[in-house]
Structures are given as structure tokens and as C-alpha cells.
Amino acid sequence: MSRTNKGNNPANPHQQNIKRSIMSRVRVLYAVFAVIAVAIFAMILVTQYGPNGTPLRNRSDLKCYKTIEVPASRGNIYSHDGRILATDSPSYNLSLDFTVLDMSDEEFGRLSAALADSLSRTIPGYSKDYFLRRLREIRAKALRGGPGSQNQRLVRDKVNQIQLDRIKTFPIFDKGRLGGGLIYTQDAERYKPYGTLAARTLGKPGEFGLEASFDDALSGSNGRNLCVRLVRDIWVPVVSKENIEAKNGRDLLTTIDVDMQDIVESELRKQILDKNATCGTAVIMEVKTGEIRAISNLTRYGSTVRDDENHAVTMRCEPGSTFKLVSLMALIDEAGYGLDYPVDCTENGRYYYQVGRRKYLVQDSHAVGQTDLLGVMEHSSNIGFVKVIDEEYHDSPERFVDFIHSLGIDRQVNMQLNGGLKPIIKDPRRKKETAWDALSLMKMSYGYAVVTPIHTLMLYNAVANDGHMVAPRLVTAVMENGHAVERFGTETVNRKICSDKTLRLVRQALEGVVEEGTGSMMKNPNFKIAGKTGTAQIAMKNRGYADERGGRDYLATFVGYFPADNPRYSCIVAIKTYHGPGARNSYYGASLAAPAFKAIVERVYALDAEWHAPLTESDVPSVAPVKGGDVQEMRTAAGRLSITTDIARRGQGWATATQDSARVEVTPVQCEEGVMPAVQGMALKDALYLLESRGLRVRVSGKGKVVAQSIRAGTQIREGDAVTITLKPAGN
DSSP: OHHHHHHTOSOOHHHHHHHHHHHHHHHHHHHHHHHHHHHHHHHHHHHHHSTTHHHHHHHHHHHHEEEEEEOOOOOOEEOTTSOEEEEEEEEEEEEEOGGGOOOOHHHHHHHHHHHHHHHHHHSTTOOHHHHHHHHHHHHHHHHHOOTTTTSEESOSSOEEHHHHHHHTTSTTGGGOHHHHOEEEEEEEEEEOTTTTTTHHHHOBTTTBHHHHHTHHHHHOBOEEEEEEEEETTEEEEOOOTTOBOOBOOOEEEEOOOHHHHHHHHHHHHHHHHHTTOSEEEEEEEETTTOBEEEEEEEEEETTEEEOOSOHHHHOOBOOGGGGHHHHHHIIIIITOOOTTOEEEOOSSSEEEEEETTEEEEEEOSSOOOEEEHHHHHHTTOHHHHHHHHHHHHSSOHHHHHHHHHHHTTTSOOOTTSSOOOOOBOOOGGGHHHHTOOTTHHHHHHTTOSBBOHHHHHHHHHHHHTTTOEEOOBSEEEEEETTEEEEEOOOOEEESOSSOHHHHHHHHHHHHHHHHHSTTGGGOOSSSOOEEEEEEEEEOOTTSTTSOTTSOEEEEEEEEEEESTTSOOEEEEEEEEEEEOTTOOOOOSIIIIIHHHHHHHHHHHHHHOGGGSOOOOOOSSOOOOOOOBEEHHHHHHHHHHTTOOBSGGGOOSSEEEEEEOSSOEEEEEOOOOTTBOOOOTTBBHHHHHHHHHTTTOEEEEEESSEEEEESSOTTOBOOTTOEEEEEEEOTTO
16 A cells, blocks of 8 residues: 555656756756857847958958959051051960869870870970970979969960860860869950051050050050959959949051051161161151151161161151252242252362361262252252352351241151151251351251151152141041041141242252152153152261261161152152271162162052053954963963963973964974974073073073074084073063
8 A cells, every 4th residue: 555655656856856957957058058149149240240340341252252353455556448457366374273173193194195285286386295294293283282283374375265265175174164274364465467567656555656655545444343252263243333344445547558568668678688777767658648658667687677666757867968959949939049040060079168267078979060950959969059058048047047947847746656856957046056057057058957757758748749748647537436536637737838939940850850860760661750869977976977997877868759740649768877997888878768769669659550541452352472381381371371272282292382363373392312492482491491401501681482592493403502592571
């Protein structure tokens, strides 16, 4: 009974105590957790909104967000007919992160060899061995870890878009950015489709040339994007009110003609290298507008030349006889002289100009003798101009100087480029400032003023342009989306440099220089050129006109316009050269500058179909001239030209050709040993082969096809006999 009562006791004190102990501990834990939760929540609030909240949030944003600058595309530079001269082209730097590679050393070795081979075929200048070694170095560093292991430069050179697209398909890289480890960052490089053509004129952004002069218009303004980190150093743009779209630069429409520019550069380069000259400039300007169609500035460095200085506006020196145009104009327009004014230039080409008790020798390169003012200009007589200018202006030299200033060639000219220099015109009213002395008038009369080539060209261009002097320019408009937002029209420097009568006489004299005088080498049967040669010794800084060895610097110039009867373009070629003791290199304008000028204007003239008579169809049928020679070659030529001939039934060997208006007759040549073959009608190479193969010594006269041979066909010949063949152009 007692056991039953004990077992049914509902409240065992010991158990109750345990339960209460557990519950109290649970409550304590709950309380502790609640306090911790409240503390954490409080810490969150304090962290977010307390005094350190803003700096902490900024630190977090810096790790997850950043603003990336979006570069604007630089504007294009176009030629006058819309061809691109300079544009932005994307280029890419290549780096590798091989820490992401998931492959064995064996697999990497196999794939890296194929990758190195592909890279060497795509990126010029690097061998397969170089790439294989570089890939292994990058892999080894990636396995070691540490700073820089996740972004290692593959090559220093950049690649273009086409190269990059190919590289992405190569082994290892074809696994993608996160699997292959290829990292590429884009840069915009200036691309010039015509290479170094007009390099100095186009220039470099922020440094020189049009790229620097119009930098504000070309550069545009960069934008910015807020980006979030996706993984590692991969950032993705996000929508944000902080984003600013990049504004691309505007375009430039220049006056440059690509074809003329190529002509000017190639001819100037050839002349500087052939004549071992120091440097030079050549410019073509459109007469009516002043638009520069071509400009080249080259400096020789050994056997190469570089376009590294704008000599057209910075080569400020004595122009020589080209400045005699100013003297001639002053005498006619200001003093009233005529071209028939008699002048004694002395019979021996020597004249002494007297200042006080001292006499200074004035010489002509060749004796001119008794002539008139026209002859003085045509033969570029220093003596003639010194005599007449001194006669007229000796007592009032300021009149001569004032006339020079009235022309408008005393101002600074930049051609929309930076760095142009202003001429130095000596003035008796400012003797100390301009270094005027007793010889200044005499020297200025025959070319010893100080101007730049572009000033000389402006003056001659004004003569061609009916006395209207315009400023040279290189840019006609700033464009945006194909529309002009700013235009640059023709700028007048001097609306009328002299009277119409003076212009007529001056033009007559400049044409006479080419037709009868020192510029006679410029004659062309198809069109007339008017212009002037010039040769001047150039002051050598503080050493006078000669160095310690007796060597001198010379400037050789030819400047003029064409066609003379209806001028469309003016042109100047000015070449500087050093002439040392005993040297034989040419330094005269007629022999150094004029040949380049002639080659330039003749090639430019050939470009424009408007200057040439149109082709007309003839009612009389004609056949293209065919030369004799190898039968097989004659058969091929006749077939391609659709010429009717009986050559098809001829076999192999040699033949001559005769023709009428509709057909070519072919006559086989007998080629017996010891017998003179008939070579009349053959091309030179075929005739030489046929004759020299028989041991004959061949003399050649003329050009074209063979029309005569000194030994008759069929005559017995011996090895070593001499034969003369005469050639004339086909059709003559």
C-alpha cells in the first residue's frame, strides 16, 4: 500500500527542481540572445547612420562600385574631296590572368605550343619561341601567386580589332575570359590611311599640326559610367543619374588634295636626296581661294628624310632673286618706270657699289650687258636692280620700304597652324630695331630681305589673282554629323596690291623669265608657266654667311603659277643646301629647285582632264602598233588586243610585223648561223637577244622599235662584228 502511494505521487521534488533549473537557464539564454540581437541591431544602426556610417558606406562602394571614364572618339580629318586623312582606330593592350586556368601542366604544355605558334603568325615582330617562353613565365608566376599574378602583360605592342578577333579563337583563349584568362583593354590610336602623307601638316594631338591647332574641336568631351564589380576586375555599367554620355569630337574638312600631296612629297623627297640637300618645302595653292592643295616639309637625315618641321612658315631667311618681283613692282607702280627702261648691267658682270670711300662688289652669275628693265628681270641681274633701285630710292629709301609694307607681306602667316614667323623688313626710320645700314637698300633690291617661303608664295599668287592677295588656309570647315558648324572662307590680305597696268607688265616679265631667261628649263609645250628663280646665301646664325671652313648655306627657290594665261595654281619649291669648300653639289634655284617645280606642275597638270583636249573618234579604222619579236609573245599580244593577223598559223621562232589600218602581216625571220637576221620592226629586247646571241656587238640609237640596221639582213657575219640599230617610237 505504501509503494502504491509513493508511485502515484504527482510532484517529485527532485524532478521539479531539475525542470525549474532548465527553464531558468533557457530563459537566461533567451535573454542573452535577445540582448545580443538588440546589440547587433543597434550596431547595424550605428554603423549605417552613426558618425562613421558615411565613410564606411563609401569604403564599401569603392570596393563594389567605381566610376569609369568613357573616352570620346576624336573627330576625323578629311581631304577636300572627302577622303579620310586621320581617324580614330581602336587598339588593344593584351594581358593574361592564368590563375583562372583549370588544366594540368601536361595540357598547358600542349596547348601553349599551339597558342605560341598562332600568336607569332598574328602579331608581327615576335617569334614562336618568344611567345612560348613568355606564356610559361606567366603560367609560373600565376601558380606562385602574389601581386601582379592576375594581370601580366603579354606584349608591349597593341593589336587592332581584326587581330583581337582572331586571338580570341586561339587555344586556351577560346575558353573565354574566365576560363582562358585573356584580358584586353581598349585604347584609341590615331590611324592615317595614307601613312606619312602630310604627316607634319596633320600633326599629333596636343603637339603640332592641325591636330593641335584644332584640338578643342577634334577632341570632344569624355563621358563617365557608374560600374559594379562582377568578378575580379570585371566591371559592368549600371543605370545611374551620374552617368554622362561621351560627346565625340567634330571633324575637319581640309583643303588637301591627296593626289597632289603625293606628287609634291615624292618629287621634293627625290630632289633632296638626289642633290644631298639639307631640307626643303613645296606648296601648291589655289589661286582664287588661297586653299593649300599640297604642302610638304622635309629634312634630310643621312639617307632618309622626315617631315618634322614646317619650313614653309618657319624658314625665315633671305629669299634671293624671287624678291626682285617686289623691286620690279615698286619701280613700275610707285616710281612709274616701264619695262623698256634702259639699264647697263656691265659687260663683265661686275659692278662696285660705293658707300663713302668704300666699294662693295655686286656680281651677276652671267654677264648681261646693255639691256632694259624687262631683260634685267628675265636674266635676274643683281647689278641691274641695284643700279635702278639706288637711282630711284637712294635719297628716300623709306618710299621703297613703305611700298613693301603696302603689299601685305609683312604680316605673320600661320595657315591655321601654330608657329608661323613674321617677316623682318628693314626700315631706315627704325635703324637700330631693324638693323638698317648703308647697304640695306642695295641688298634688299636683289633679294636680301627676310621672309618665309609662304610669304613669297602669297605675293606671286596675288599677281596671278589679278592683284588680290589672299591668306593661305588648310581648313574650310568644322563638321558635325556631316553638317558644317563653322566655315572658314577666303580671307583677303590686300584687295589690290598694285594697278592693273603694273600687273600686266609684271606678268609679262614673269612669263619672260621662263620663255627667255633664267627659268627657260621650265618651258612646256602644253601650257605656259610664269615664275622666277632665286638663289641666296643664308646667314648662319652668329657666324655671318660662312662657317670656319668657308662653307655656306644656300636657299634655292623657284616660285610661280600655271597655266600662265589663266592661272589656277601657284607653287613654290624652296630647298636649303650646304655648299662646302670644293663641293660640287648644286645650289642655284635653276638647277636645284626648278627641276622639282617642273616635275610637280607637269604631274599636277596631267591630273585634270579639263586642261586636255577631249579625245575624238576617227572615221579611219586603225590598229594598235605591233612590234616584231618572239612569235608566241606576238600571238598573245594580238589575241588580247583583238588584232586581226595571220600569226595563228605561224609556228615558233622569230618574226617581224608590218601593218595597215586593219591588219597585221607577220613575216618569219630566218635565223641561220653566220647570217645577219632581219630585226626591223622588233622591240629592243628581242632585237638585242637575237643579235647578241650571235656574238655581235650592238650599238643602239633612239627609242621605240627598230627601224634600221647597219648590216643588211642575209649578210654573212662573224662573232665580234659591230652592228648599229636605230629605233623610233611606234607610229612614227
